[in-house]
Amino acid sequence: MKKTGYIFVGLLLLVGTIYFLFFHERRGIDTVYLIPNGYTGCVGVFYDVEGKPPLKVQNEKIIHKISKDGKLKTSSPESFGWYSRVDSGWHNSEYYYVDDQGKKVKKLN
Known part of the structure; x- marks a missing residue:
């Protein structure tokens, strides 16, 4: 009977470890990119820039407001909102394309 208990505990630990390593959802914060309406080309986000404002969180989402030149400079670290410092989760x-007032005009795929 004692042997059966050890086997059960061992299997329980094995299943728990497999779940945690492979199936456990590591969740970061969702992100929203607001791009000026009509902008075409690449968008760049530059992190850890001294003197620039930090990223903001609204409705549990990180807001990236891109300027008309396609750049966003922020004092926030690249790992802001990540599950951990090395894993975004x-x-x-x-x-979204947004107008001059910041109102969403069109959702992009």
């Missing part, structure tokens, strides 16, 4: 990203 699972998160959703949304991209």
